[in-house]
Amino acid sequence: MHVMLAQPRGFCAGVIRAIDIVEHALERFGAPVYVRHEIVHNRHVVESLRAKGARFVEHLAEVPTGAITVFSAHGVARMVEDDASTRGLRVLDATCPLVAKVHGQGKRYVAQGRVVILIGHAGHPEVEGTMGQIPGPVVLVQNEHDVEHLALAAETPVAYITQTTLSVDDTRQVIAALKRRFVDIVGPDVDDICYATQNRQSAVRELAKVAGVILVVGAKNSSNSNRLREIGVECGVPSYLIADGSELDAAWVRDAAVVGITAGASAPETLVDGVVNVLRTLGATRVSVLPGIEEKVEFRLPAELVRVRAEVSRAS
Numbered sequence: 001m002h003v004m005l006a007q008p009r010g011f012c013a014g015v016i017r018a019i020d021i022v023e024h025a026l027e028r029f030g031a032p033v034y035v036r037h038e039i040v041h042n043r044h045v046v047e048s049l050r051a052k053g054a055r056f057v058e059h060l061a062e063v064p065t066g067a068i069t070v071f072s073a074h075g076v077a078r079m080v081e082d083d084a085s086t087r088g089l090r091v092l093d094a095t096c097p098l099v100a101k102v103h104g105q106g107k108r109y110v111a112q113g114r115v116v117i118l119i120g121h122a123g124h125p126e127v128e129g130t131m132g133q134i135p136g137p138v139v140l141v142q143n144e145h146d147v148e149h150l151a152l153a154a155e156t157p158v159a160y161i162t163q164t165t166l167s168v169d170d171t172r173q174v175i176a177a178l179k180r181r182f183v184d185i186v187g188p189d190v191d192d193i194c195y196a197t198q199n200r201q202s203a204v205r206e207l208a209k210v211a212g213v214i215l216v217v218g219a220k221n222s223s224n225s226n227r228l229r230e231i232g233v234e235c236g237v238p239s240y241l242i243a244d245g246s247e248l249d250a251a252w253v254r255d256a257a258v259v260g261i262t263a264g265a266s267a268p269e270t271l272v273d274g275v276v277n278v279l280r281t282l283g284a285t286r287v288s289v290l291p292g293i294e295e296k297v298e299f300r301l302p303a304e305l306v307r308v309r310a311e312v313s314r315a316s
């Protein structure tokens with residue numbers, strides 16, 4: 001059995017930055033540091049930060065006044081920002097800059113008098129945050145069916161934006177449906193789908209050309225990981241989403257000469273290593289990386305981290 005790793009795979013710049021923010025905050029201010037929602041959608045990442053002193057909460061009411069509080073990479077609604085301010089929390093915002101860019105686009109479109117149509121998945125924290133950041137009319141569509149049933153006249157000035165972790169191909173179809181439906185429509189095409197999502201989707205398509213089965217390492221609630229599995233299936237290759245090596249079923253890989261592995265943007269490489277180790281026990285003798293895009297994107301830590309640190313040193 002030959003194991004082929006997709007390139008790129010795993011952590012993106014936004015996830016690395018979000019984890020760095022929690023770790024830096026723990027180093028500089030000590031435990032506990034409160035984190036609203038899972039910092040990124042991966043249980044292993046969350047457990048490792050919890051062991052270092054992070055406390056994960058779903059509601060800011062659970063955070064004591066004045067405590068250091070980190071917003072997750074998915075972003076939050078303005079209501080949450082206001083709530084944090086009312087409660088006197090010291091916020092470090094780990095919202096991915098590419099999610100924040102979508103927030104900015106939505107605000108500009110509303111200022112132009114357009115109804116904003118967000119293409120995304122209902123209930124996903126990024127979608128809730130984006131809808132809650134736009135101070136005006138915003139409606140969610142998940143697919144072409146939703147577009148057909150929008151209660152808006154064809155002449156309504158509209159603009160679309162998208163969740164960052166969607167399938168590029170599916171999103172193109174929804175955008176095409178929107179363009180058929182509305183005469184005055186603007187939007188960024190699929191450019192809101194972030195570089196990391198697009199690169200990992202391209203890489204899994206390449207992997208599907210050589211692999212007999214694809215394993216996607218990622219959490220069940222990770223949007224981009226789910227899309228990778230779906231793309232593998234669309235390419236005609238049986239594909240499975242697994243949280244780690246313990247979820248690998250030997251029957252899936254029994255007849256495969258080449259087993260492809262990729263990982264969602266919030267899955268650490270140690271989990272990929274764990275899956276490879278399980279495959280070795282099942283007969284894998286070679287591991288190689290399928291050549292692909294080398295990512296060099298890095299995001300700076302937020303100014304708030306520097307500002308809060310300065311406040312603390314002044315006070316001490």
Ligand code: SF4
Binds near residue numbers: 096197
């Ligand atoms: S997947 Fe994209 S948008 Fe999400 S955190 Fe990573 S870089 Fe940012």
